[in-house]
Amino acid sequence: MDRYAQLIAELVASGVLEEEWRGAFERAPRSAFVPDDVWLPDDERPSGYRMINRMREPAAWWALVNADQSVVTQLDDGDEDGPGVPTSSGSMPSLVATMLRELDVANGQNVLDVGTGTGWTSALLAARLGGEQVTTIEIDGAVAAEAARSLEATRLTPKQIVGDGLAGWKPGRPYDRVHSTAAV
Numbered sequence: 001m002d003r004y005a006q007l008i009a010e011l012v013a014s015g016v017l018e019e020e021w022r023g024a025f026e027r028a029p030r031s032a033f034v035p036d037d038v039w040l041p042d043d044e045r046p047s048g049y050r051m052i053n054r055m056r057e058p059a060a061w062w063a064l065v066n067a068d069q070s071v072v073t074q075l076d077d078g079d080e081d082g083p084g085v086p087t088s089s090g091s092m093p094s095l096v097a098t099m100l101r102e103l104d105v106a107n108g109q110n111v112l113d114v115g116t117g118t119g120w121t122s123a124l125l126a127a128r129l130g131g132e133q134v135t136t137i138e139i140d141g142a143v144a145a146e147a148a149r150s151l152e153a154t155r156l157t158p159k160q161i162v163g164d165g166l167a168g169w170k171p172g173r174p175y176d177r178v179h180s181t182a183a184v
Contacts, residue, residue, distance in 0.1 A: 003066035004029055007093060011068070017097040024127035025097070033120035033150045034065045034090055039072040047084030049075060068094050073118055078142055088143050090118045091181055103177050105129060112137070112175040113158065114165030115182030119147030123156040125179070134158035135172040137165040139182070 008025050011017035017025060038061065042050035049072065054061040064071055071090040076082020091099075100121070105111060111129065113122050116138035125134045136158045138144035144162045151157050161169050165182050 003062065004031065007066055007068060011094055011097055014094075016094045016101075018101055021097060021100055021124070021128060024124045025093075027127040028120065028123035028154060028156055030090065030093060030120055031062070031065045032154050033118040033123060033147070034061075034071055035073050035118070035146055036061075037073075038064060039075055039086070040064065045084075047075065047082075049084050049086075065090075068092055070095075074140075074143060077140065087183075088117055088140065090120055096121055096124070099179065099181070100124060100128075103179050105177055109133060109176035110172070110174070111135070111177045111179055112165075112169060112172065114168075114178065114180035115139075116144055116147045116160065117181060118143075119150045121179065121181060122147070122158045122160075123151055123154055126151075126156040126158045131157040131159070135161065135169055135175075137161040137163050137169050139164050 012022060036054040038052050039049035040052055041048060052060050070092050072086045073090055074088035076085055077087045111125055111134050113125060113134060113136040116122055116136040122134060122136040141162050148160055
């Protein structure tokens with residue numbers, strides 16, 4: 001069993017991932033939404049983080065992506081000279097499963113997903129409900145563009161908006177549910 005399948009099995013066995021979401025997790029593998037460059041905390045680096053590149057350190061990248069932990073996907077809004085503040089991440093799979101369970105969606109419902117980030121949660125929602133039922137909004141244009149590429153590659157395509165989710169997205173309303181992972 002590959003590590004992602006093992007992670008899904010562990011989440012199901014623990015009760016965190018309900019069976020109604022299992023298929024979505026299988027159709028939208030987390031690895032398809034994590035960029036090639038991610039950052040691990042590292043107290044010995046000036047920024048406090050060490051970059052791991054998928055091609056240069058594949059074992060470390062895959063171990064991080066298929067673990068039940070968050071993955072920092074952007075520092076300092078992409079500014080290479082920044083102080084090392086995480087500004088985008090992929091949430092822990094167990095937290096994502098919990099938030100989706102608590103969202104309590106049903107087939108046919110429309111969902112606004114605030115804070116697209118990597119696009120993984122948007123893909124999970126699209127896999128469960130259908131892309132036409134999901135609108136996702138991301139304020140950071142570069143993060144949104146990366147997510148759009150990942151969503152297109154997996155053919156899980158919610159309506160994607162680049163904008164401030166704090167204002168919602170009126171053209172898509174009414175929404176039956178609002179899901180947010182955006183930082184404030």
